[in-house]
Amino acid sequence: MERDLKFVKTMSVADFKAQHQVEKIEVKRNENTGKCFFVFGFETGACSRKVQTKELTDPVISEVCSATTGDTFFLLHQRGEGGATTLAIL
Numbered sequence: 001m002e003r004d005l006k007f008v009k010t011m012s013v014a015d016f017k018a019q020h021q022v023e024k025i026e027v028k029r030n031e032n033t034g035k036c037f038f039v040f041g042f043e044t045g046a047c048s049r050k051v052q053t054k055e056l057t058d059p060v061i062s063e064v065c066s067a068t069t070g071d072t073f074f075l076l077h078q079r080g081e082g083g084a085t086t087l088a089i090l
Helices: 013-019
Strands: 005-012 026-029 036-040 043-047 059-066 072-078
Touching (some): 005 013
Parallel strands (some): 043 072
Antiparallel strands (some): 036 043, 059 072
């Protein structure tokens, strides 16, 4: 899925919560599909596979757009996923 995505904006979890005026983000799993998603307020977002495999050590949330469908959504993922190499954190 990630190769089909254009990353529009990436932010820390704290910045995302402040921007959307929510105190918490809940990560849940659909027991029918096994896929994880996150809930903030009354809205939901997608999760990368690293959430399911518990490899998420430095989470960020990105607004992404599917090149195939044009759909825009939020994605919880590991910092550095998405094809860009982090050269410095200032």
